[in-house]
Amino acid sequence: MSAAASVTIGVAARRTGISAKMIRYYEEIGLVTSAQRNAGGYRLYGPEDLHALRFVRRARDLGFSVEEIRALLALWRDRGRASAQVKALALGHVADLRRRIAALEDMARTLGDLARHCGGDARPDCPILDDLAGPPAPDDVGRRPERKRRARFTTHG
């Protein structure tokens, strides 16, 4: 075995692309196993640890949440897992991504449309603001006649 070479957290950070801060955080929340320590209290990372950290890094790049990664790591370590479980998790995440994409696209489309109708010149007229402002005051701006409107808590006077 020869207890393969270990590196400190800074080196591990550089090698995995995860900041030292985040490595400590992941340890704290139990996402990765606690690193061994040398006599001086420094964390030491062996190849296996780095491998796991890279796994985490890649999973985060794919947008998985920490909790999802926790599950993925468990499946990874479970040599007997059914690939169906992994696939289900992945597809669930894809569905989530698609939902978020759709939401963002709605926004982008709407806003793009509004912008397209906006002069974008020195004049103040702007359909974007008009849209944000909505219908011209559904309340009683534009003072409707006498219709005594009774609202609770009218102010001083």
Add this chain to the structure above:
Amino acid sequence: MSAAASVTIGVAARRTGISAKMIRYYEEIGLVTSAQRNAGGYRLYGPEDLHALRFVRRARDLGFSVEEIRALLALWRDRGRASAQVKALALGHVADLRRRIAALEDMARTLGDLARHCGGDARPDCPILDDLAGPPAPDDVGRRPERKRRARFTTHG
């Protein structure tokens, strides 16, 4: 003036679709002007306030950050603004949305591809995990011969 009808925060929340919590928060961070108070300390919202809150609500629906909304509100209130300013802000935000969409789509596509190649059955083989794990340990897992590798801070032993 007849000091148009004012409502309490709960009513304002229902009418604008912003929770009372958030209305207080927006006031605290100065996004909206501080509400007036009645003798008992209750916040009171008039039509103008509700209008502004709805504006904020709509802007948030379109994905604008609080800071962007702050700018939009300023432009809204500035009767002499140039629509170009509004348009620039909006287009900047659209660009941001597009960037985020692209990032999410990368993830979704990659993950979808991986999932497509995954059996999704009872067997453990899984390209998804394989991808996450990356190339089989760029370090010395799979023990290369003698190549004495010197790493600082080798562990106890």
Add this chain to the structure above:
DNA sequence: CCTTGACCTTCCCACCATGGGAAGCCCCAC
């Protein structure tokens, strides 16, 4: 008039994932 119950107030805590920074210790090279 007093109670009841809905509503409001402030204050603190939590989330998620990340970064910043301070105070102090460790390690190695010179």
Add this chain to the structure above:
DNA sequence: GTGGGGCTTCCCATGGTGGGAAGGTCAAGG
């Protein structure tokens, strides 16, 4: 043995949002 870079822990902040406790207010009904 000293300097300097790396490490440790601890606290704080971000952005928006929600939860909840402790206590005050308000209107209505008996």
